[in-house]
Amino acid sequence: MKYSEKVMDHFTNPRNVGEIENADGVGVVGNAKCGDIMKMYLKIDENDVITDCKFKTFGCGAAIATSSMATELVKGHTVKEALALTNSAVVEALEGLPPVKVHCSVLAEEAIKTAVADYYNKIGREIDFEIEKAHDEE
Amino acid sequence: MARFVYADNAATTPVSREVIEEMLPCLEECYGNPSSLHQKGREAKEILDSARERIAKVLGCDASEIYFTSGGTESDNWAIRGAAIKMKAKGRTHIVTSKIEHHAVLHTCDALEREGFTVTRIGVDADGVVDLEELSRAVNEKTALVAIMYANNEVGTIEPIREICDIAHSKGALVFTDAVQAVGNVKIDLSTLPVDMLSLSGHKLHAPKGIGALFVRKGVSINNLIEGGGQEKRRRGGTENVAFAVGLAAALEMAEKRLCELPRVEKMRDRLIDELTKIPYSKLNGHRTNRLPGNANIGFEFIEGESMLLWLDISGICASTGSACSSASLDPSHVLLAMGVPHERAHGSLRLSISHDTTDEDIDYIIETLPPIVEKLRNMSPLWEEVVKGNNKNA
Ligand SMILES: Cc1ncc(COP(=O)(O)O)c(C=O)c1O
Ligand code: FES
Secondary structure (H helix, E strand, O other): OOOOHHHHHHHHOOOOEOOOOOOOEEEEEEOOOOOOEEEEEEEEOOOOEEEEEEEEEEOOHHHHHHHHHHHHHHOOOEHHHHHOOOHHHHHHHOOOOOHHHHHHHHHHHHHHHHHHHHHHHHHOOOOOOOOOOOOOOO | OOOOEEOEOOOOOOOOHHHHHHHHHHHHOOOOOOOOOOHHHHHHHHHHHHHHHHHHHHHOOOHHHEEEEOOHHHHHHHHHHHHHHHHHOOOOOEEEEEOOOOHHHHHHHHHHHHOOOEEEEEOEOOOOOEOHHHHHHHOOOOEEEEEOOOEOOOOOEEOOHHHHHHHHHHOOOEEEEEOOOOEOOEOOOOOOOOOOEEEEEHHHOOOOOOOEEEEEOOOOOOOOOOOOOOHHHHOOOOOOOHHHHHHHHHHHHHHHHHHHHHHHHHHHHHHHHHHHOOOOOEEEOOOOOOEOOOEEEEEEOOOOHHHHHHHHHHOOEEOEOOOHHHOOOOOOOHHHHHOOOOHHHHHOEEEEEOOOOOOHHHHHHHHHHHHHHHHHHHHOOHHHHHHHOOOOOOO
């Protein structure tokens, strides 16, 4: 199994690692048992623009690289645009992932959406989207 | 890259120069088919026989008890299936194995189970030692075979094979041991060790991949696995891989000669274990003393093994992990789970397997390189965040 250069770049040099104090939306997804836990923090301004995005991830190289890439792809964009982010867009931006690792990118999409849902909850907006689950329920 | 350290000898080893040198003439000059009647054939036959003799001498058995195979996997398949099918005729349709076997053994037993045999898989304690009481209760007059490994490939624990033989033989069952990891790392003397069958593999002891052997004790009868042209006394078909058989013999002799140097390897292993378990929330996997001389397996909580391996690889260190993420099935190591290691720690397990070729400087380098990697990964782990904040229930 081999990772692309882009994946290795984001793995060795992850962008936006960390926490955001008083984040407007936080999403934690995954399951320590089956592998991975991803935690996304979003800072969102009054125009619904994601001004900052940080992550923490417990997982494999692909999980770390997809989290990093996902933060880059949503930062500076509106919440709506973030919701349109698909895992395949993340995979594409990373120049591909080995087939067994695609589920890790689903987690990144899920983490962003969960963080947005948290934001919607906080501001009392109705959640009008669905979150695809990376892992089957146990 | 500062340094290159190969610490994955349990996965495979480089072929040693001496082995290559013994093999080369067999490829270039003595290329005959050992079954051929002419001089080239006779020459090859002689070399093959002598390789068998040499292996038998190291293992303390008779040359007629050694069969060459394509490796550990074939030997394991043959021993288990061959014995099971043979013993079925005597009304013995029960197989006993352990939960920590190599997949070559586990999956052969699974297949036999689907074909109508009953299989009991014995558990292990926290150190990975097979539960002898459970074994005693499991073995009965229906038991055809007890298949338990000599030493575990992941955690390095050495199993009480003698006691296992006593238990199995008291009920008339055969004993097969997968000694793929043990041969060359532990003194094995088949003149005193009462196993009925034993498997070994070349590439774990500096011979090439694709060559192995099965020892079948005189008087023990098993069915064939591979039918063919009557080679290996009609027990295993296929033109013999003479050069690799010679390589296996040479490698075994070398390993035997170097058994006395193993305390040096053990010392390096112990330094790895002592230093790396100083990292907070880390724990040795496997038995502390009764383990393979080159195996150090340590679990680091709150991080994932594949990420650790990638960083080590970038730093020039080759190692392996029992993490779910690095297995095709995305399941954590069945060995660690059988030992009761929680999923979380199985996830962060790291196996370093060293050899005679490892130096003290290599060990220094690993000890220097790993802690910052663990720290870096923990710093980006949401689980570690909880520990730092004091919220983690497990910590
Ligand atoms: C304990 C054990 N048994 C069997 C095997 C399989 O041996 P081979 O790779 O020669 O088929 C291995 C090595 O992968 C092993 O470690
Ligand atoms: S995090 Fe487990 S496979 Fe990616």
